[in-house]
Amino acid sequence: MKKILSLLLFAIIISCNSTNQTTKIVDVKKVAEKVENLNTSLIPDDPSVIRGTLSNGIKYYIKNNGKPEDKVELRLVVNAGSILEDDDQQGLAHFMEHMNFNGTKNFKKNELVDYLQSIGVKFGMHLNAYTSFDETVYILPIPSDDKDKLEKGFQILEDWAFNALLTDEEINKERGVVLEEYRTGLGAEKRMMKNYLPKVLYNSKYAKRLPIGKKEILENFKPDVLRRFHKDWYRPDLMAVIAVGDVDVTTLEAKIKAHFDKPNKNKNPRYREIFGDENHKETFVAIVSDKEAMFSQVELMYKNPKIKTTDNTIKGAQKELLEGLFAEMINSRLGELRNNPNPPFVYGFSFNGGTYVRGREAYQSIAMAKGTDFVAALKALVEENERVKRYGFQQEEFERAKKSMLARIEKRYQNRAKQESKRLINPMIDNFLEGESMPSLEWTYNFFNSELPKIKLSEVNGLIKEYLRDDNRVVKLTGKEKTVTEKEVLDLLNFVKTDTTIKPYEDSKVQESLFTSLPKKGTILKEEKNEEYGFSTLTLSNGAKVIFKKTNFKDDEVLFKTESYGGTSLLSTKEYLEANLALRGLSEAGIAGLNKNDLNKFMTGKIVRVRPFISKFLEGMNGSSTPKDLETLFQLIHLNFTQLNKDKEAYNSYVSKQKGFLGNLLANPQFYFQDAFSKYQYEGYDRFTGFPTPEAYDKSNYNLAYEIYQQKFSNAGDFIFYFVGNFDVNKLKKYASLYIASLPSTEIRENYKDDGFFPITGNYNKTFYRGNDPKSMVNMIYRGQATYNNKDGLAMDALGEIMSIKLVEKLREEASGVYSPRVSSNFSELNNSYRLNISFSCGPENVEKLKAISELEILKMVNEGPSEKDLNKAKEAFLLSRKEQLKKNKFWLDNISSANFLKKDISELKDYENQVHNLTVKDVQFTAKKFLTNGVVVGILMPEKN
Known part of the structure; x- marks a missing residue:
């Protein structure tokens, strides 16, 4: 059960079981009575x-x-x-x-x-x-x-x-x-x-x-x-x-x-030994550097001296709840540090869990340092652990942690009958390999609801004494250079133990509402229904449109998107270059006077997110929520339009973390190659920014970016809002009237502007040299511009699928020269451009041979087309994928919004299966001859010459 609980705590999809049968949910109070005095009873496995x-x-x-x-x-x-x-x-x-x-x-x-x-x-x-x-x-x-x-x-x-x-x-x-x-x-x-x-x-x-x-x-x-x-x-x-x-x-x-059920032919089986590692009294410090290391990592491990034996009792499950609450609270504190004006690390987190060794658990605190500042990151981790050890957590934190855990298990529970099969398998694997229990989601939900309210804060606070220890301790620091010594690390660990400047955690009061007063409600002027595809369009009094499709694909999911034409394409080149990077960090300031930390606390127990964006041709937002958090979703939409905070300190905090994250990425040969090859292809394009660098962030203009954001989101009448998922339609209409129809608007309607630039096409070949390992990369791009049509679009998809099949066969299986060739293709209706991309890693000595094989397969596609067999493989993959996509909210959100953006008739969706069935070898060959004979842009990465 432990792995199920730990996944839940970190908001990763739980792999646990559900039943398709209707199940009567046990009353929580009755469950509590049954659980009482069952500390030695076993967790029941999923009966289904x-x-x-x-x-x-x-x-x-x-x-x-x-x-x-x-x-x-x-x-x-x-x-x-x-x-x-x-x-x-x-x-x-x-x-x-x-x-x-x-x-x-x-x-x-x-x-x-x-x-x-x-x-x-x-x-x-x-x-x-x-x-x-x-x-x-x-x-x-x-x-x-x-x-x-x-x-x-x-x-x-x-x-x-x-x-x-x-x-x-x-x-x-x-x-x-x-x-x-x-x-x-x-x-x-x-x-x-x-x-x-x-x-x-x-x-x-x-x-x-x-x-x-x-x-x-x-x-x-x-x-x-x-x-x-x-x-x-x-x-x-x-x-x-x-x-x-x-x-x-x-x-x-x-x-x-x-x-x-075959006879076991192995009569004298070899003993399946269990291996471990040894305990050690001293603290081991590993400080390891490499000039190509992309990140600076800090890790503290406090290894439990006893190898864990599987505990599938109720008492064991109760202990895991304590550990989950501990992790929830310590990570909330580390998250707040990350959002400070001068954060000590790019990110940091702690947990008690498994290591490389089966059965060996450790309390682990991990952080990514900014640049090579290992000391600040390590000190922050050690101090936060010490702060908990001295003063414990506070009651308000404790209540928020319980609320968060209950919200997440409820979300999973609400969708219990509609979990995908692949999400249900891991508990069975764990049961076989390690004897872990595999309770049903119904049991886990009821257990959380009965047990969490009974847990005392003192029980959680007591865990830190089990976790922190001087023996079996390992400190690992890795990065591009050594900026700290082993002695300094050990001195820091010892210093923090007696540091009198460490004070108790100061909690901030959480406000009860996002609004001091609700906005003035607008109205719905018109509702139009598309019966064939099951969505409706609302025209609001401020000119905004809301398009919604109610589904039952998932019981716990509502997806959201809003878009408006324009994006950065309407900015001058000077404005774009100054504001591009800064636009990405604006949301770090929070909304409605709440900074990011306070907003996170307010959102405790709510599963909802909204993310604004400004891309090349669009400005908008996307997000999601559970059905019960639908109103909060609408509130966040409204406030991201009207009350984005302006906070230079918060933005500077974002920049410092970005610099720490990006600082040494280009030392990695692969990232260097991607950046250098992109610069080569976009040479002469005055809006090309390439890979973001610390120097580029220094030049970014926060004030200009904030002004651009205010302008882009000042006119809600120019936006279409999309909602797909399981929601109450009457509530959605009510919230649309209150929170979207009330947004400011004008009669102005913008469009996007294509600057006409297109990267190099034709025959180009460029070799780059970086790194000492005997490994190369090859990137081959067939691209150009042509007027889009559905037939060529589908044929290009098929070309990508078939070339992927052929290159696995030719480069991997026959030539044994690559591990995983990658092929992608698309024909964009947005800017009438097509692209087929082939890429693979290989030995330097095989570059030319494998490139030639790839080119030969392209030539065969042009001269002969694919075999009927390979085309049918692509068709089967398309049809199988579409069958599953039709039952996914994201598919409908993307396709309804795309049809509106491109001003297409969405009824084209119904023709897809017929188009796939009717696609012929000659169609694919015709498209290959049309698009793949105009040259290829090739980039090659080779090791540095000695």
Whole structure:
């Protein structure tokens, strides 16, 4: 349960279970009575999850879930990772993962990926796997509305479990791909890791078993060494099969038994050892630098001396609530420090949780320092921990923390019947690997509501004494240069313990309302309904329009967007260059006289956000809320239009953090290449700003940016407001009248202005040199301008999809020269421009060969078009994606607003499936010949010449 709770506390999506059946919610008071005196009782597992163990030891987990429709998520979990490798196998747990995609009993060589692409499952995006220290997990989403596809899905899972061929030929062929993945990980972080891991993982095998392994072993191991790893660890008693989706559980269970209830051939299994790290009395300090390090990081670890054993009792769950409240409050304080006029770090946070080592927990405080100012960041973290130790938290903080946690669990609970299947799987994986409980969301919701009110502040305050310790302590500092010594770090830790200047936390009073008086209500002049697509348009008395579509896709979600033509395109070049960066930091000042910290406190218990923006052609806002927070969403919209604070100190705080974040990014060869290649393409464009630098922020004009914002949002009559989601229509109309119709407006209507500049087109080739690692990057851009039409637009999408398929096949599988080629394409109706982009990382020695292969595939597309088979793969991917998109709020928000912005008829949406079905090989070839024969702009990154 711990991982479920910790994810909730940090506002990350909870992966927990729900049932599609109607469930009677237990009264909170009755739950409290039942929970009383059950400290030793076990947390009940979700009853809708069917579990079992086959005769050979394989465990399985099954759950029926209807979101998305006609789809099932399959997982094969192997309780074996790099930690189990012998000395001559380093990297082979991960290599084994690769080999399961390169030849099994029923899917020879590349047939597996080929088949899945033919049913719309994309390699990398959908079909995937990962290897960590302790486990390997295979990920397979399969359409479930076709019996043959479902059967093939389970056959694939069975082959992964039992039927890898592991031929010498395929093993040797895959070396190149794995070595390219190894190459992508080279750089500053890996070099620094080698130096700090021995201290973070004291006397631990984990420090010597990074999943990617060792280059010399990957290059030279004998195939039998890999087969030995497979024989030892890919066995039934170390495996679990998980199936969650839109299929009845009886069918899923029958499939699992048919495919996995096989005899266990390993009669004398090797012992699956559990590894750890050693305790240490002294404080270890690791100060590691690298000139290519992008960020300066500070991390404090206070490792619990006892290896954690799984505690699935009610008492254990109560302890986790205490830890959650602690994390909520300490991170709120660190967030306030971040928003101070002179923040000590770019960001900072603390939590008690897992480390690299399975079962080893630590209290961890982490921050990104500004520039190389490690001392300020470290001091702030240590001081805040010490402040809690001396004075504890305050009652007001405590109440806010409980309110926040209850709001987040309620949001998840409200959407309990509509969670996507892939979000429900992690608790099952944790249950198999570590024995963690997997309660239903209903139980967790009721547990929070019954237990949180009973927790005492003193209980939470007492945790800090468990967390902070002088033994088992590690301090890790990483960055581009060393600006502090080990002695200075230890002296600082000791000094803070006796520092008499540390005072209790001073809380500020939270106001009860965003408004001292409500705005003067406007009216709705007209309502028009689009029955076919289920949205309505309100014309308000100030000229603004509100377009809304009520949906039931998610019970806890309302999405919002507002837009108006203009953006920075209407600014002079001088204004744009002075204000561009400053425009991004205006919202740091807060609204309605509330600074950011006070606004965050006011928002406690509310799940709602609004973010203003000014882009090239648009000014507007986007945001979201829960249904119950709908009025707050409207209030924030109103105040962001009318009462954005002007606060130079808050802006300066934002700038200092941005400088700290961006300061050394260009030392990274990849970022340098992106920036340098962009400058090359946009040479001569006087509005090109490139990668933001600290010097550019120094020149930014806050006052001018604020004036521009005021002007852009002074006329609500020039805006259209969009709302999509689960809301009460009458309430939405009421709030639209009160908070949007009351906004100031004029009769002026603006448009955007295209300055006509277009980056270089034709044949260009530029090589850049940066970095010492033997790794290169290639970026190939086919671009130009043409009048948009839907047929070419769809054909360009298909070209991108098909080229992605072909380059995985040619560059990865056949040439073994890349790990993950990337292809993107689009045809923009906004400025009638098209673009197809191919990019990949590779060895410097392979740049020209792989570039030539890519160009040859483009030429084939022009001269011959795609094969019918590859075109059908793209079509299946499009249709499968559209089927899921039609049930998502974001799809409708984006498409309704886009149709208005481009002044298109939204009814074109209904033609999409027919257009996909009717797309031919000749159509794609025609578009390729039309767009991909006008030259290619190539940028290449090579290591620096010695």
